[in-house]
Amino acid sequence: MRRLILILNRMMTEAPKSKNSPASLQPLEKTPSTDISRGHGEKTDSAQRQAEQEEAACSTRAEADGVEWESPFGFREEVELLVSSISSSGEGLALAPSSMRPWVVVIPFVLPGEVIRARVYKNARMYSLADLISVQVPNSQLRDMNRVRCKYFGTCAGCQYQMLSYETQLDLKRDVVVNAYRNHSNLPESSIPAVQSTIPSPLQYGYRTKITPHFESPKKVQKQGSPNIEEERPSWLKIGFNQIGRRLVMDIEECPIATPILNEAYRPMRDDIIKKIYTHKNGVSLLLRDSLEIPDGNSSTPTLELAANDNHVCITDHKATVREHVGNLFFDYQAGSFFQNNNSVLVPLTSYVRDAIFPSTSMSGSSTPPPTHLVDTYCGAGLFALTLAPHFTRVAGIELSVDSIRFAMHNAALNDLAYKVSFREGDASQIFSAVGDFPPALTAVVVDPPRKGCDESFLRQLLAFRAQTVVYVSCNVHTQARDVGQIVSWSANEVAEGKRQGKYVLQSLRGFDLFPQTAHVESVAVLRLVS
Numbered sequence: 001m002r003r004l005i006l007i008l009n010r011m012m013t014e015a016p017k018s019k020n021s022p023a024s025l026q027p028l029e030k031t032p033s034t035d036i037s038r039g040h041g042e043k044t045d046s047a048q049r050q051a052e053q054e055e056a057a058c059s060t061r062a063e064a065d066g067v068e069w070e071s072p073f074g075f076r077e078e079v080e081l082l083v084s085s086i087s088s089s090g091e092g093l094a095l096a097p098s099s100m101r102p103w104v105v106v107i108p109f110v111l112p113g114e115v116i117r118a119r120v121y122k123n124a125r126m127y128s129l130a131d132l133i134s135v136q137v138p139n140s141q142l143r144d145m146n147r148v149r150c151k152y153f154g155t156c157a158g159c160q161y162q163m164l165s166y167e168t169q170l171d172l173k174r175d176v177v178v179n180a181y182r183n184h185s186n187l188p189e190s191s192i193p194a195v196q197s198t199i200p201s202p203l204q205y206g207y208r209t210k211i212t213p214h215f216e217s218p219k220k221v222q223k224q225g226s227p228n229i230e231e232e233r234p235s236w237l238k239i240g241f242n243q244i245g246r247r248l249v250m251d252i253e254e255c256p257i258a259t260p261i262l263n264e265a266y267r268p269m270r271d272d273i274i275k276k277i278y279t280h281k282n283g284v285s286l287l288l289r290d291s292l293e294i295p296d297g298n299s300s301t302p303t304l305e306l307a308a309n310d311n312h313v314c315i316t317d318h319k320a321t322v323r324e325h326v327g328n329l330f331f332d333y334q335a336g337s338f339f340q341n342n343n344s345v346l347v348p349l350t351s352y353v354r355d356a357i358f359p360s361t362s363m364s365g366s367s368t369p370p371p372t373h374l375v376d377t378y379c380g381a382g383l384f385a386l387t388l389a390p391h392f393t394r395v396a397g398i399e400l401s402v403d404s405i406r407f408a409m410h411n412a413a414l415n416d417l418a419y420k421v422s423f424r425e426g427d428a429s430q431i432f433s434a435v436g437d438f439p440p441a442l443t444a445v446v447v448d449p450p451r452k453g454c455d456e457s458f459l460r461q462l463l464a465f466r467a468q469t470v471v472y473v474s475c476n477v478h479t480q481a482r483d484v485g486q487i488v489s490w491s492a493n494e495v496a497e498g499k500r501q502g503k504y505v506l507q508s509l510r511g512f513d514l515f516p517q518t519a520h521v522e523s524v525a526v527l528r529l530v531s
């Protein structure tokens, strides 16, 4: 077990550095069943250190023996395995039987403690990927197949956790945050606060406001044999999502994690594609976005009464405008641009960020005056800048996408906040020179970068700016842990070298569940400048 953990640890070490590191190689280090039984999975330093030492020894041995590419399994070999652990992307991890060399097998839809049969379909460095054939001995404490609401679960790559209770899903996501900081922050345990329980999504099904089903081109398929034009529904045509572990599209008629309006619109859209399939020269990725109806185009000023009686529509044109409301505010954005995909959790998320910036004095333990200025970096269409604006005197946001920034400005006006909020297009690191008149000691910075995290130039400038509070929101906790670790350790070094007074401490860490039934977790880290 420890060896298994070691090998996986080595695999994941590279994860935050690489732009496109597959989430499947970012494992947890301990069995989730253990974590769950311990409630919040507190661990001792010494056990952890010992595991790490054993792991390091095991990996080094495989490399020294030159066997790290020599899989003990042949292609399509069937094998019976005991699942030890679960990865941060929700796959089961099992060690090859003890007679073989230390080798990990990654299998989807399985749980720790289960005995399963799997078929190996790919061998890589020190691990194999396998399809699940059957669960021989289920983990009946955790698995209940009656919970599964989707007929495609077990084949579709979209969801990993439908067989688990929602509480278990939240616990697993908390463990992902714990392990990401342990493995990727390079911070001593004493600098990492206890990770709080994951904040649930109010909706656990029917929450996803964007789906992108796709299909392959008839041309590509024709190469494999002539299509029968008379055929009503060509047997090769699959419109849906990717199969787990494959780049193959599987035919999907409905998606229970998507909102009702998206499912309603998707059915006739599919029928239409089937009817006209030979008019498509290329494969297509469809876009379906849940929007409030915008009665008179963009210019209309929405009211909350309107939103309460909201009429939802499905937007399919990448260039069209989508409208959502979050709390008291309305957000318009271009359908093809970024916006969070679970509207139900946006009030809890933005309220959490607000409360992190304005903690009660007893919680913050300091008498620092509350911030009056906010900088929203990687601001998209202005979600954090605008939802938090009522609490600040001035707000500035920056974003790389021209379309998003255009909509952020429009949203400031739409919500009567343009008098105090300004947005600019550009790389996030450019914001610090643009907010020279913001008093750093009275400024909070929100950081919400894409999956790859922040670059060094941004982090150095953030550090130099000296904002009182930094709230780092991330859809990739591994790169977040790396960046937060750098902020904390660089600022400590600066103090040690006598360059500055006051350093950043990591005050709190918490996951948010933006994608129930999947292994994804959003993570919020709160940093405070302390003297």
Ligand SMILES: C[S@@+](CC[C@H](N)C(=O)[O-])C[C@H]1O[C@@H](n2cnc3c(N)ncnc32)[C@H](O)[C@@H]1O
Binding pocket: 338, 339, 340, 377, 378, 379, 380, 381, 382, 383, 384, 398, 399, 400, 401, 404, 426, 427, 428, 429, 448, 449, 450, 451, 475
């Ligand atoms: C995870 S999204 C967050 C958007 C927004 N905070 C929200 O919650 O709706 C990350 C955003 O960063 C933007 N982005 C990517 N690289 C950037 C960069 N170097 N500088 C500024 N913005 C960037 C993307 O266009 C995207 O809108």
